[in-house]
Amino acid sequence: MFLDNNRNDLFWGCTEKKDYKSSNHLMNVELFMAQNGHLFESIHIASQVHDNKVFVVGQKGVPDDFKEDALVTNQKNIAIVVRTADCLPILLYEARKKIIAVIHSGWRGTKKDIVTNTIVKMQDAFNAKAQDMIALLGPSIGSCCYQVGDEVACNFKEVKGAITIKGSSKYLDLSVVVKNSLHNNGVLQIEKIESCTCCNPDQYFSYRRDKLIQGYQYSIMMLC
Numbered sequence: 001m002f003l004d005n006n007r008n009d010l011f012w013g014c015t016e017k018k019d020y021k022s023s024n025h026l027m028n029v030e031l032f033m034a035q036n037g038h039l040f041e042s043i044h045i046a047s048q049v050h051d052n053k054v055f056v057v058g059q060k061g062v063p064d065d066f067k068e069d070a071l072v073t074n075q076k077n078i079a080i081v082v083r084t085a086d087c088l089p090i091l092l093y094e095a096r097k098k099i100i101a102v103i104h105s106g107w108r109g110t111k112k113d114i115v116t117n118t119i120v121k122m123q124d125a126f127n128a129k130a131q132d133m134i135a136l137l138g139p140s141i142g143s144c145c146y147q148v149g150d151e152v153a154c155n156f157k158e159v160k161g162a163i164t165i166k167g168s169s170k171y172l173d174l175s176v177v178v179k180n181s182l183h184n185n186g187v188l189q190i191e192k193i194e195s196c197t198c199c200n201p202d203q204y205f206s207y208r209r210d211k212l213i214q215g216y217q218y219s220i221m222m223l224c
């Protein structure tokens, strides 16, 4: 579990396998937050369809028919969450204006540049500034394990370091593409949890390794 407790205005963290108690996502997040002593008014988990839509959460929450892969809010005590099991979770905090965002970015969302869409939404809705943002890249599948076909690799060939070739196989590092996008948007404070979900079966769920969904890591943010 990553948890930065040094800020009293922000809760942000990524769960691990041991924090997954049931197939009920809300219950898992509620338990995790309660264990860490955080009270909340509501929890919103992104619907996640591997697209690039972003929703700004207010007091009313997200309409059922909106399919988003990123959530943004400026509201206190509203937890926003994405769930992953190899895809890259991104947590964004605009420290001056106190705006937060969580992003689910697999290769499709990364290709569709959901990172830029989210930053633009934070700027448009709240006048957030990229230079005041801190990004945390949560646990995801590393290039050590993420072998991809040409149909995936060809989308990222312009990004230096995104594709590694070993023999006749290609491996994708999503975090390189996402860091590139963050940089291009002016976000320079970037931290990354380096462990690979696929290489660490005791710690993380991995769709690629397990061949099916056994559970998820949750990446959670809340303004306090």
Ligand SMILES: [Zn+2]
Pocket (backbone or CB within 6 Å): 141, 142, 143, 144, 145, 146, 196, 197, 198, 199
């Ligand atoms: Zn690995």
